[in-house]
Amino acid sequence: MADQNLFTLKIVTPDRVFYQGEVSMVEFNTTEGEIGVLKGHVPTTVIISPGILTITEAEETKEAALHAGFAEILQNEVVILAEIIEWPEEIDEERAKHARERAEERLRTKTPETDILRAETALQRAMARIHVIK
């Protein structure tokens, strides 16, 4: 029965096809909040905000850090157009930690020139990366 709940997930980035396969559920962060998609979802296009992407396959689950892009959800297919996405093994932990510190520093010592939006997304990105490694 489980097989009937599978749908196709395709994740493409500008320079490669990141993932392609049959999955039962995919979860990620959007600008409107976190969503989980099962088979037979209403056709929707959502914009992605930095977070963790969880792919639930028939047998195992996979995680990746997804930072930007958008997703097109159709009844039997989900296509994620990711500008930046990484598997845990591709992430440089040290760099992510530094980036988190920098972003936190910038948010703490706020000056009128601080680009708060940028610092916040940088922080979100760093957090997603660090979380995915663990």
Add this chain to the structure above:
Amino acid sequence: MASMRDIKRRKSSIQSTQQITKAMKLVSTVKLQRAKQNAEKSNDYFRCMYSTVQSILARTKNLDHRFLKAGEGGKKAVIVITSNRGLAGGYNSNVIKLITHGELKDQDLCIYAIGKKGKDALQKSYEIRADYSDVIEEPVYADAMAISKEVLEGFAKGEISEIYLAYTGFKNTVVHVPTLLKLLPVEVNGSVPEGGEGSGEETPMDKALMNFEPEDEEALNLLIPKYITSLIYGGMVESVASENGARMQAMDSATSNAEDMINGLTLLYNRARQGSITQELTEIIAGANAIS
């Protein structure tokens, strides 16, 4: 008739040029393979991007959005993608001609140059707003993001009214099409880069029912910068492939031209050698005759 030594010198100089052109051809063949793969790999992404953006635009025809109408005042911006190096046949001059002789002729433009050759050729008559020549050596998506961010900022501030992209489309190894593409305001079903003819997989039903989260206008705000970025990236990748293709062709014909010249010179050289031997013999015989 030129002396034997002159001909020999000329021949060896052409031979060494031929070796260089041959080597350059091999190098660009290898680079072309890689660039072609890159261009093909990124095609999927653009196809999806294009079909999504078009489907949103198709649904929201009457939307009064800042990205859908030309800004008032301000210059027209052109992002010009050329190469940093020459010796690629008409590759660079074809792109430049698009601007100096195309539909934007004689208008007040500001240029965002990607590639040194384009910058050098256009800086006499136009304002160069920015120069990103380094990125064309190895285009990565992050570079395209930085460029699109900058032009969109200019657009938002009202310094720029329209944005164009001049690049060379890569059809196949021998066919490259210089293309001028309007990025902003976005045109519904306007001209598209290669591979942008809709995805064809989805049924019209799917499209009709498509929801957007957030709402259309917000979605456009977020999507269009991504769309522009992907077009710029696509332009860069295709231009690199075309550059190497054009250079390969140019070097191939240079090598065969050198071959022809060498053949001609070999003939001349042999004739000159024959002539000098004949002349020496005649002199010796004449000398011997004089003594006896």
